[in-house]
Amino acid sequence: MSLVSLFSPLRISLKNVYPIWNVYKKNVSLAASDKYEEEIRNKILAASLPFVIELGWTKECLSKGAEQVGYPGISHGMFTRGAGDLVHYFNTSSNEKLVETLKQFQEEYEQKPITPGEFVELAIAAKLKMLVPYKNRWPQAIAIMSLPPNVPNALAALLAMVDDICYYAGDRSVDFNWYMRRLGVAGVYKATELYLIQDKSENHADTMEFLKRRMEEAVQLHDIISKSDIAGQGAKDVAKSAFVTILILTNSKFLHIDKERERERDNRNTENRHAIYTLQRIHIV
Structure with a gap:
């Protein structure tokens, strides 16, 4: 051959x-x-944030950020949603910082445990403090993220944040509480966020007091719903419908900055899917 x-x-x-x-x-x-x-993109967005206080959440702010890191001002054209991309970057990057804070809280209170409600209160307060430098410009950010093209990103960032808070607060529920707690935390957070932007008290003491009252009310409401079969069923249906709507709108999209955090969220998403599957098997969902 x-x-x-x-x-x-x-x-x-x-x-x-x-x-x-x-x-x-x-x-x-x-x-x-x-x-x-x-x-x-991330380099430009990070460099743009310091200009928000002066210029607001605008394309001009993105242009200044691009120039700050050596790119031409017209680089703002990279951002198809304009200022919406900048607000979303702030939301996701502050969520990442919040996770590090939550881990520190876990270590700090390991020897002297606090209640999940107290942990959630600390977590929301920590996230709100990140908004303080942009407080005067935050109403504009809320308006921008309310525009239809930006709603999926806004909901995804909010859902990621409340999921992080509940997870590190120790929530491992596999009943309708999984939905209720996350919706409850989201409601308290958004209410307190709106209060913050009009708060003129020293060190935002009134906002912290407002947050404390809302958390107490949320815990009481959760206890009432949990003990009432009729109210519980109605609340369960509302919570499930709200979450399904959010997941459809966001396409289950969560944006991450680092691989380790991404793997951690993937593991958590698997846990959540198993929890929902368990609910379906026992006919709670």
Whole structure:
């Protein structure tokens, strides 16, 4: 047998592999390009935040941020949602900072445990403090994220935040409380956020007192609903419908900054899916 005939099948096999290899290289190249562009976007967005106090949540702010890190001012064209992308970056990046704070709370109160309600109160207060530098501009941010193209991102960021808070507060429920607690935390947070932007008290003491009262009311309401079969069923249906609507609107999208956090959220999402599956099996959902 000649060498040519011996290696002929190998040539055919390699010939078939070339198109696959080219597609693979192209995909890798595109992924690298997307990652590089995302790094530039995040760099510009981070540099833009200090200008918000002066310029508000605007394209001008994005232009200043781009120039600050060495890119032309017209780079704001990278952001298809304009100021909506900037507000969303603040929401997601502050959520990441909040998670680190929640981990510190866990360590701090490991020896002297506090109630889940007290933990949630501390968590909401910590997140609200991140808004304080932008307090005068926050009504504009709320208006921007209320626009239809920005609603999915706004809901996704809010849902991610309340899920983090409930998780680190120790919530491992597999009944309708999983829904109720997250909706309750979201309601308390949004109410307190609105109170904050009009609070003129020293160190926002009135806001912290408002938060404390809302948390007490939320805990009492949760206890009443949990002990009432009729009210509980109605609340369960409302909570489930609200969460399904949010998941549809957001396409279950959560944005993350680092791989470790992303893996942690993936594990949590698996836990949540198992919890919901359990509810369905026992006919609670």
